[in-house]
Each structure stands twice: as C-alpha cells, then as structure tokens.
Amino acid sequence: MIGTISWTMADTPTLRDRTVEVLRDAILTQHFKPGEKLAERVLADETGVSRTSIREALSQLQAEGLVQRVPGKGMFVTRVTAEEAQQIYEVRAIIEAATARLFVARASDADIDALEVAVNAAEAVNEPTSALLHAQRLDAVSDIVMSGAGNDVARQMVAVLRARVTYLRTITARSASRERRGETMAMLHRIVDAYRRRDADLAEQLTRAYIERSAKFAQDVLHEA
Amino acid sequence: MIGTISWTMADTPTLRDRTVEVLRDAILTQHFKPGEKLAERVLADETGVSRTSIREALSQLQAEGLVQRVPGKGMFVTRVTAEEAQQIYEVRAIIEAATARLFVARASDADIDALEVAVNAAEAVNEPTSALLHAQRLDAVSDIVMSGAGNDVARQMVAVLRARVTYLRTITARSASRERRGETMAMLHRIVDAYRRRDADLAEQLTRAYIERSAKFAQDVLHEA
DNA sequence: GCCGGTATACCGTCATACAAGACAAAACGC
C-alpha cells in the first residue's frame, strides 16, 4: 500500500509532481520491484488520483529511466541489466572524474566545507538497515561537487544516472561488510582532502577509483543473482 | 503549418512517438522558435491528434530539454542561455573526449570505415542553406563513435545534449565562412586519422578541441544577439 | 499433453467537461 495523495502534501503546485514523488519513492524503496508491472488503474485507485495524472507521472519517471514503457503492454519498473549498469557507471566515472577537476578550479572554501559536512552526514548513516538513506546522503555529496563545479547540466544528468542504479546501490550497501563501509568513507575523506589541497590530479584519480569500486560491487551483485 | 500525422507514417506502433517526431522536427527546423508558446489545443488541431497525445508528446520533449513547462502557463520552446550552452558543451567535451579513448580501445576496423563514410557524407553537405542537414550528418558521425565505444547510455545522453543546442549549431553554420567550414571538416579528418593509427591520446585531444571550438562559435552567436 | 479459440483485462487514444489561473480588453474613476 502506498500513501494516498493529499492536496497539501508538498510545496509543488501541481498534482502531477506530487504523484511523481510518491511513485518514485515507492520504486526506490522497492515497494515496486524491478520488472514489476505498474497497471495504471491500480495505481490510480491506490493513490486516489485519476488515471490521467498517473499516466503523466509515469511519463516523467520513464524520462528518468526508472520505468519503461512497452507498447501495448504497459509500464514496468526498469530492470537494470549488467551491461547497462556497467555503462551507467562508466559514464558516471567519466563525468564525475572530470567534474572533480572543475571543482578544484572553481569551488570556494565554503563549498569544500559543505562537502565535508555532507560526507560526515553520510558517515553518520552507517547501518545496513538504512541503505536508501545512506545512498541519498552520498548523492548529496556528489551534488555538492557538481554544483561547486558550476555545471548544473552535469549535475542533473548524473543525478538521473544515480537514480537508475539506486536499486543496486541499496542492495550492495545492505550486504556490505563493516570493513567495506569503512573503506568507502575513508575514500571519501581522502577525496575531500585532495580538494582541500587543491590537488586536481589526485581528486580526479580518487573520484574515478571511488566510482569504479562502486561499479565492481554492483557487478558482483548482478552476476551472482 | 506542420504536417498532419497519419497512421502509417513511421514504423513505430504508437501515435505518441510519431507525434514526438513531428514536434521535435518542427522545433529543430525552427518552425517553432525559441521562447514560443506551444498551445496544446492549437497543436492538436494542426496535427490532427487529440490533446492527450499532444500532452504526452510534449512531456517527452520536455524530458529531452527541448521544451519547458511553466506551471499554469503552458509549454514553451526552450530558450538556451549562454551559461546553459556553455555547460552543455562542457559536458559534451567531457563525454566525447573520454569516449574517443574508449573508441580507440574497442572499435573494429569496420567501425572506423563507417566513421570515415559518415564524415565524407557530412562534408558533402557543405552549403550554408542546409545547415540542419549538415548538423544531422555531424550527429551521425558522433553517434558512430559512441556506438563503437560500446556505451549506449553515453550515446543517448550526448544525443539529447546535441539536440538542445541544435538551434545554435544551425545558426553558426549558416553564418560560417567557407574557410571555417573547411577547417571543421579538416579537424574531423584528422580525428579519423588518429583513430586509424589507434592513437588514443591524440584522438581524445582532437575531439576535445573540436567541441571546444564549436562551443566558442556558439558563445559568439549568443553574446552578439 | 499440445493446440486453437474464446474471454478477459488493460493499454492507447479520444472526446468532453470543468475549475482555477493568466492574459487582454473593456469599463470605469479621477
């Protein structure tokens, strides 16, 4: 059961946007599992909005890559293949590594401070039970880098890419050892350190390694399942 | 007047997709100018499809960044700002340069042959009057590199980015001197050459220079207007 | 047990309706 959508749920004026939020959340929390069919009428009944709004919301989620439309059959929660995940992580590594360089060049000291705060916030959520929250905190870290690098287009694209593999990220996070979680945070701290020293080469290299490491864990999950 | 949409227009089964194609084309050919309002009712009448399909098509174009929705006011053809264009070209440079390296590593000789054919095809369209066609031929070149690099996610993202600046590209192409057009094609030939010699560093560097050069022309157009 | 036909469910699309807000023009006051 997903929540009924009320008129005063969020600060957005359109019902469409609130519906998108509810459905996106339901997908990211795996209330709807990958491959699961999303029947319009069912969703309309469960959320209390009309089929029209559901369709519009699903269109947007399709644009974000979270659901896929199969002509004549309907909407399905996107099932990420190993190959696709590999490509997504590859693009992320490319963009985020390059953005790390830009961040070094363009970010203010305040940006770096904010980054450190965000990293610590992510570190504070370190129990396997709150994997999604942890992933979202890591997203916030990445968002700060992108913003500090002064490229909003890149920020948005990477955000979409991350959302598409959030499913994998929560799985890997849940099954991760305490040791691995420690390593992850250590890498992030080292990246922040590189930023503090304004070492572009190091920041770029560490960022790439960080993402390639995530990719490897994701591949492990995909190939064992 | 944009064309009426018939049932047997394309090979896609859904009317929605055909509508998207018609509208996208109308935007890229500047039948609809940047900033222009796209009233649903008018579009429905002109194309002969219902408002429902028009809305769905517009949603997709919004996802591609070609139109923007202003809540309560409607859809408008996106007006690209100088800053936005700068960011788009920056991301393109990042992705395409990195992809050039991947292409060197992964492409077959046949891929390189196909690339050369595509470059020649672009060169064949060298009159300022067919700026859009020229841009599309250049897109085809880029697409081949992305495919050969084996990353479809990157290919799609770059395709969307290119579409968002197509307007600028056609403007610069129309006002370009014969000399500049020659230089452009010369750069492309040198890039193909680098691929033939499997020189990853050179291919990456040339690709970045090629896109940064495009960015500069786009900025000139935006700042003089 | 496999095949073909039927029934059902759902999508894709359309037409219509209506409230809320935006825009423009007209009416009004000064």
Next chain:
DNA sequence: GCGTTTTGTCTTGTATGACGGTATACCGGC
C-alpha cells in the same frame, strides 16, 4: 487622457467515460 479595476475569454490541469485493439489467460478439443 491615464491609471486602475472589472470583466470576459482562453488555456491549462485534472477528471471521467468510452471504445477499439492487443496481449494474456483460460478452456475445450484433439
């Protein structure tokens, strides 16, 4: 004559109902 207010129209956002077509499931026959 000009600024302000009011009115009216237009468009969006959302809802509802409908219908053909297609996919899927069920069912009976061979």
